[in-house]
Amino acid sequence: MMRAILVIVMLSVATPMLALAGGPNPPPDLVQLEREVSLKMAHARDEGFIEDSKRKTLADAQTLDTEGEKALEAGQFERAEDDFLKTKVLLHNLGI
Numbered sequence: 001m002m003r004a005i006l007v008i009v010m011l012s013v014a015t016p017m018l019a020l021a022g023g024p025n026p027p028p029d030l031v032q033l034e035r036e037v038s039l040k041m042a043h044a045r046d047e048g049f050i051e052d053s054k055r056k057t058l059a060d061a062q063t064l065d066t067e068g069e070k071a072l073e074a075g076q077f078e079r080a081e082d083d084f085l086k087t088k089v090l091l092h093n094l095g096i
Helices: 002-020 028-047 052-073 077-093
Strands: none
Touching (some): 052 077
16 A cells, blocks of 8 residues: 555656656657556566566666656657667566
């Protein structure tokens, strides 16, 4: 329950920050993809993977998610979408 509240608070803070970044607004489907990936990343971090291969995959997913966030803030929507989709695949491979 506490995790869900934390995620909601994080999303409510992150969404206005996107608007303050300036430039054109991201497409609604990209915003939805970013939210979905953010929630899945939070869940994956909570899993606490022990196996080295899974920790490496999670680290790779975190890197891509961070790059996607940077691209989104910079208005590079195609690159952001590509990074978020790759992150989503890695998380799927982890069972998330």
